Amino acid sequence: MTSSAIFLILVLLSLVSFAMTRQKALTRAGGDPAKLHSLPRHYGYFAATCVLLPSFFAFGIWLIFGKSIIEGLIVSGLPDRLFEVGTDQATLVLNRIRLVVENASSPETDPDILAAAQKFNDLYIRGIWAAFALSVSFGLVGFYLASNRTQPDFRARNKFERIMLIALALSSVIAIATTLGIVASLLFESLRFFHEVPVTEFVFGLHWSPQTALRADQVASSGAFGAVPLFAGTLLISFIAMLVAGPIGLLAAIYLTQYANTKMRKIAKPMLEVLAGVPTVVYGFFAALTVAPFFRDLGITLGLDIASESALAAGIVMGIMIIPFVSSLSDDAITAVPKSLKDGSLALGATPSETITQVVLPAALPGIVGAFLLAVSRAVGETMIVVMAAGMQPKLTANPFEAVTTVTVQIVALLTGDQEFDSAKTLSAFALGLALFVSTMALNVIALKIVRKYREVYD
Amino acid sequence: MTDTKIAKMTAKDVHVFYGDNHAVKGISLDLHQDEVTALIGPSGCGKSTFLRCLNRMNDTVATCRVEGKITLDNEDIYDPSIDVVQLRARVGMVFQKPNPFPKSIYDNVAYGPRIHGLAQSRTDLDEIVTVSLEKAGLWNEVKDRLDSPGTALSGGQQQRLCIARAIAVNPEVILMDEPCSALDPIATAKVEALIDELKGRYAIAIVTHSMQQAARVSQKTAFFHMGDLVEHGDTTDIFTSPKEERTRDYITGRFG
Numbered sequence: 001m002t003s004s005a006i007f008l009i010l011v012l013l014s015l016v017s018f019a020m021t022r023q024k025a026l027t028r029a030g031g032d033p034a035k036l037h038s039l040p041r042h043y044g045y046f047a048a049t050c051v052l053l054p055s056f057f058a059f060g061i062w063l064i065f066g067k068s069i070i071e072g073l074i075v076s077g078l079p080d081r082l083f084e085v086g087t088d089q090a091t092l093v094l095n096r097i098r099l100v101v102e103n104a105s106s107p108e109t110d111p112d113i114l115a116a117a118q119k120f121n122d123l124y125i126r127g128i129w130a131a132f133a134l135s136v137s138f139g140l141v142g143f144y145l146a147s148n149r150t151q152p153d154f155r156a157r158n159k160f161e162r163i164m165l166i167a168l169a170l171s172s173v174i175a176i177a178t179t180l181g182i183v184a185s186l187l188f189e190s191l192r193f194f195h196e197v198p199v200t201e202f203v204f205g206l207h208w209s210p211q212t213a214l215r216a217d218q219v220a221s222s223g224a225f226g227a228v229p230l231f232a233g234t235l236l237i238s239f240i241a242m243l244v245a246g247p248i249g250l251l252a253a254i255y256l257t258q259y260a261n262t263k264m265r266k267i268a269k270p271m272l273e274v275l276a277g278v279p280t281v282v283y284g285f286f287a288a289l290t291v292a293p294f295f296r297d298l299g300i301t302l303g304l305d306i307a308s309e310s311a312l313a314a315g316i317v318m319g320i321m322i323i324p325f326v327s328s329l330s331d332d333a334i335t336a337v338p339k340s341l342k343d344g345s346l347a348l349g350a351t352p353s354e355t356i357t358q359v360v361l362p363a364a365l366p367g368i369v370g371a372f373l374l375a376v377s378r379a380v381g382e383t384m385i386v387v388m389a390a391g392m393q394p395k396l397t398a399n400p401f402e403a404v405t406t407v408t409v410q411i412v413a414l415l416t417g418d419q420e421f422d423s424a425k426t427l428s429a430f431a432l433g434l435a436l437f438v439s440t441m442a443l444n445v446i447a448l449k450i451v452r453k454y455r456e457v458y459d
Numbered sequence: 460m461t462d463t464k465i466a467k468m469t470a471k472d473v474h475v476f477y478g479d480n481h482a483v484k485g486i487s488l489d490l491h492q493d494e495v496t497a498l499i500g501p502s503g504c505g506k507s508t509f510l511r512c513l514n515r516m517n518d519t520v521a522t523c524r525v526e527g528k529i530t531l532d533n534e535d536i537y538d539p540s541i542d543v544v545q546l547r548a549r550v551g552m553v554f555q556k557p558n559p560f561p562k563s564i565y566d567n568v569a570y571g572p573r574i575h576g577l578a579q580s581r582t583d584l585d586e587i588v589t590v591s592l593e594k595a596g597l598w599n600e601v602k603d604r605l606d607s608p609g610t611a612l613s614g615g616q617q618q619r620l621c622i623a624r625a626i627a628v629n630p631e632v633i634l635m636d637e638p639c640s641a642l643d644p645i646a647t648a649k650v651e652a653l654i655d656e657l658k659g660r661y662a663i664a665i666v667t668h669s670m671q672q673a674a675r676v677s678q679k680t681a682f683f684h685m686g687d688l689v690e691h692g693d694t695t696d697i698f699t700s701p702k703e704e705r706t707r708d709y710i711t712g713r714f715g
């Protein structure tokens with residue numbers, strides 16, 4: 001009996017109860033649907049949810065807690081001999097057991113472990129049957145109750161509506177709770193980091209070199225955690241990106257909204273959207289393999305010293321990536337300007353370009369600013385292009401020809417590879433993540449505020 | 460009917476198509492200096508469309524095609540050599556819904572003179588703004604707050620601001636498309652008084668759905684129906700002794 005089989009059976013059960021209740025409602029009404037408060041199918045829906053919800057609930061409990069309960073039972077039954085080395089051994093022993101459970105041909109020889117694995121399997125099979133029985137009986141009880149209430153005057157439609165409402169509300173609660181959970185874990189881990197490294201060093205320190213301390217007694221095991229070079233690098237690259245995306249995106253939006261004919265728009269808009277759909281890793285290797293070498297070679301011919309991984313290359317490619325973002329948001333802002341304003345200007349004898357620069361753009365300005373801010377927060381959070389094209393050097397420089405690194409790249413660098421989880425190095429990733437989160441969120445909030453405020457003016 | 464005076468604008472056999480939709484079917488009509496011409500007719504009969512031909516605002520509609528001949532001072536305004544921008548400066552337009560720019564009252568009125576370079580200095584510009592607002596009968600209401608946004612005015616004030624904006628570029632013809640339909644009776648009365656005031660200097664065409672308004676402000680009336688110009692002539696004649704059955708039905712409110 002596998003979980004998916006049980007799942008299927010429960011769904012079948014609810015389908016059956018749907019059909020039966022629907023029929024029953026009709027029968028109770030003497031075959032005349034008009035006598036029922038709700039449509040027959042609403043009684044069916046109601047019954048189906050009455051079956052599904054409790055049985056899924058029971059089964060879900062098993063899925064979430066079943067394994068750990070069994071493991072707890074088994075570990076407590078193991079001989080002390082296995083735990084000699086220390087308390088941490090419990091997870092290790094458990095892992096050995098798990099290995100045997102998952103892979104029958106594993107090289108485990110310890111008879112106690114083998115026995116435990118055997119026991120685990122037995123318990124698991126019993127557990128799953130129990131869970132099955134329990135969830136089916138929950139479902140049957142639900143069916144029984146729903147079936148009992150299937151009277152012509154029962155307001156199945158409203159009841160079902162309520163159940164749906166609760167389900168929808170629960171979904172949004174889950175979304176919100178997840179977000180809060182992520183933020184909380186960021187905060188919590190960052191606090192741990194700030195226990196080891198003072199906030200002031202993190203915020204104002206000019207030197208970033210998180211050391212890999214493989215052993216605790218290693219020399220220079222604690223590094224420098226000044227995040228300024230990372231934020232400077234992020235700003236530099238985002239700035240270059242906006243230099244590219246801002247004008248091009250805005251001008252493209254102006255062209256598409258004001259000058260292009262319908263046919264042109266029909267072709268150009270989807271093309272821009274395709275640009276937005278290209279995975280960032282593709283931009284990344286475009287940056288690393290085409291653009292960065294191009295600038296290096298260009299630098300050589302011009303006598304400039306351009307690194308083969310440069311902020312310039314990464315920034316430009318990132319700019320290309322966010323062009324569609326800027327253009328489609330500016331497009332929205334510009335199209336939201338009422339046509340009557342434009343007509344008013346044209347009717348006064350203004351040329352199209354005068355109309356655009358003096359009436360349309362000023363009216364759309366808040367929306368455009370919002371679009372730019374959202375684009376900046378996109379650029380700040382972008383990782384892949386920078387990883388591949390801008391290098392890893394936490395250098396504090398304003399020179400776009402040098403390799404720099406950004407917050408996101410450092411987070412990747414900190415968390416990939418073998419890490420000791422609670423070292424300052426690993427924890428610093430959370431602090432960086434928190435800083436990044438706070439800054440992009442602030443940008444987004446401001447941008448959305450501006451955009452919304454401006455919408456209200458014309459709606 | 461016979462015209463002894465020379466017409467400011469003449470339309471001859473004008474047809475307008477929106478794609479396949481034949482919206483205006485062979486209209487011939489003259490606009491005279493010193494005269495207000497009212498365009499009346501049921502909704503969708505092509506009044507706005509015809510009006511928008513006179514300053515080529517229909518050019519902004521991609522599907523729109525205009526045939527026939529329209530002249531301003533005997534110059535064909537659809538001639539390729541005509542500068543549309545210049546034409547629109549000479550033929551001003553006031554829209555149904557007041558559409559002040561989201562700029563200050565001053566900048567709204569100064570907008571046209573600025574783009575056409577009508578003022579040599581700031582004092583010139585101040586002069587133009589003041590005079591235009593005075594002509595539009597708005598000066599006393601806004602003279603202390605020229606810097607506040609034009610969009611903050613009331614609907615009636617906004618419409619008079621738009622009229623001031625139109626006369627600031629010193630046009631020869633003013634086209635008004637239902638300028639009072641978004642206004643209350645008091646604001647309407649003010650705009651009507653203004654139109655009366657203005658008629659000495661400009662040739663004015665006004666689209667209206669109000670028979671009373673047409674009777675009050677216009678000297679000539681043209682009745683449109685389904686893209687045809689059914690009848691046109693002196694306003695008093697049209698309203699007292701219409702020649703056509705359809706005109707009579709419309710002005711007595713029997714259809715439309």
Ligand SMILES: Nc1ncnc2c1ncn2[C@@H]1O[C@H](COP(=O)(O)OP(=O)(O)OP(=O)(O)O)[C@@H](O)[C@H]1O
Binds near residue numbers: 500502
């Ligand atoms: N921009 C446009 N695109 C396509 N068809 C249009 C457009 N504007 C007007 N039309 C069509 O042209 C015809 C005449 O419209 P018009 O706006 O001139 O009528 P109107 O007499 O001004 O009516 P109303 O009194 O309601 O303003 C209508 O059939 C309308 O559907």
Ligand SMILES: [Mg+2]
Binds near residue numbers: 506507508636
């Ligand atoms: Mg109209």
